[in-house]
Amino acid sequence: MEEKNSQHNSTKERSDHRLKKNKQFNYIFRKGERFSTKNFNLYVAKSRFEDYKIGFSISKKEGKATKRNLLRRRLKEIVRIHQLPQKHFNYVLQARIGACELDFDQIENQIIQLFSKASMPKQSDKVEIDNSQSLSLAEGQSKSLQSGARNK
Secondary structure (H helix, E strand, O other): EEEEEEEHHHHOOOOOOOOHHHHHHHHHHOOEEEEEEOOEEEEEEEEOOOEEEEEEEEEHHHOOOOHHHHHHHHHHHHHHOOOOOOEEEEEEEEEEHHHOOOHHHHHHHHHHHHHHHHOOHHHHHHHHHOOHHHHHHHHHHHHHHHHHHOOO
């Protein structure tokens, strides 16, 4: 009897990374940044908590529950194997119509591609860092353009 209780307690200690409520999904859809591939959308929103949370959204247009559940299980396994989510973020992985027709390797490639896009810094972040250099370069170019126009 004690063995069963000890096993049961170990599963409760495991952190739960699921988004469960409709309100959580809607918040990430509204506030999150979207990254896309042909068959999937990934919405990413910053979280105030350390652990990540992830939810999977698969439309009923994809097919019957068995097809949707198969795709959901494949997505969960890919995320688990590759440890793709980062801490301090919440994710919603949305399947587009036609995603159920893909095999495991195709899904895996697209999901890895999505998470790599999401982990790269935005172009605007790079511009802020190199802002002084780009401004001085732009000023030099505009001055040379103006002097070239005067010489003509």
